[in-house]
Amino acid sequence: MTTHNRPESRHLLRQETLRRREAVPVAHRQEKSLVIAKRVLALPFIDKAHTIFTYVNFRSEVETKGLIDTWLASGKRVCVPLTLTAESRLAVYQITDPDKDLRPGYCKIPEPDSDRLPQVNPSEIEVIILPGSVFDLSGGRLGYGGGYYDRFISQQAPTAIRVGLAFELQVTTSLPLLAHDQRLHALVTEERVLHFVSGP
Numbered sequence: 159m160t161t162h163n164r165p166e167s168r169h170l171l172r173q174e175t176l177r178r179r180e181a182v183p184v185a186h187r188q189e190k191s192l193v194i195a196k197r198v199l200a201l202p203f204i205d206k207a208h209t210i211f212t213y214v215n216f217r218s219e220v221e222t223k224g225l226i227d228t229w230l231a232s233g234k235r236v237c238v239p240l241t242l243t244a245e246s247r248l249a250v251y252q253i254t255d256p257d258k259d260l261r262p263g264y265c266k267i268p269e270p271d272s273d274r275l276p277q278v279n280p281s282e283i284e285v286i287i288l289p290g291s292v293f294d295l296s297g298g299r300l301g302y303g304g305g306y307y308d309r310f311i312s313q314q315a316p317t318a319i320r321v322g323l324a325f326e327l328q329v330t331t332s333l334p335l336l337a338h339d340q341r342l343h344a345l346v347t348e349e350r351v352l353h354f355v356s357g358p
Contacts, residue, residue, distance in 0.1 A: 167334050172291040172300055178327050179218045190325055190348040191221035197346045198225060203319055204285060209235045209278070211250060211318070212287035214260060214268040219289050220323040226256055237278045240269050241306060248310045250278040280314035288322045288342070297341040297354035298333040311340040319343045326350075 182190075198204055210229055215221045229236050230253075239248040241264035251270035253259040263269025288307055292300045299322050301307055311320060322345045329347060333339075345352040 168300060168336075169303070171330075171333070172303065175292045175328055176218070179325060182218065182325065182327070187218060187325070188221065191215075192224065193348040194220050194323055194325075194346050195222075195224050195228075197351050198287075198321070198323070199228060201321075201344070201346075201351070204321075207234065207284040207319075209237065209282050210285045210287065211237045211239070211278075211280075211283040211315070213289045214238050214256070215289070216265075216267045220325060222287060222323070223256060225287070226253075230254060230256075235278075237283065238270050239306075239310075240272050241267070246304075246306070246309070247314075248306050250280050250283065251275040252278050280310070281317075283315045283318045285319045285321060286311065286315060288320060290322055290324060291328065292333060293322050293324050293329050293342070293345050294333040295329070295331055295352065297343070297345070297352075298335045298339065299342055300333055300339070305338065308338050308340045312338070321346060323347075 212222050212226060215223065226236055235252055237250045237252050240251055242249055243264060251272060252275060253270055259270055259275055260268040261271055288299065290299045290301050320340065320342045322342045324345060324347050326347045326349045341354065343354055
């Protein structure tokens, strides 16, 4: 694939994959999300981690609210992103009660109430739970096109373990990755857990 074709091919790949994800019935997504959550909770490095940074699911994404509740109940420090569009970056805030601490933010995604929640230094994050549109079998990930997570990982939390959550329909053999795309250490779907060479 030639370089000048890559942006277009990436865009089309995102569009088609997200269309397919949106088409999965809500009940099926919920069932698959429960299986994915169980696989995530069984990972040894998740069990050992104290500070976890996770996305809050929106629309047809793999659900994370059950994971958040489980981690909070077990005493882990759970952090979620606030999108700072003016600065094109993510800020990190700790939550203790999702029902009270989250409110509609960027693109109506549930985000932390920055007026009253404590901000967390990204260097303290041990594990990052990432959303995405398409993933591949070597740890590649395409987000939604904004580059927020790629910048966050490379600039603010480069030592954190990166775990992608996806439905199996979002996984392809290989992706047309670019230099700025950050690779995962693990990918969890309803069918399998993939660990990559650079991971734990």
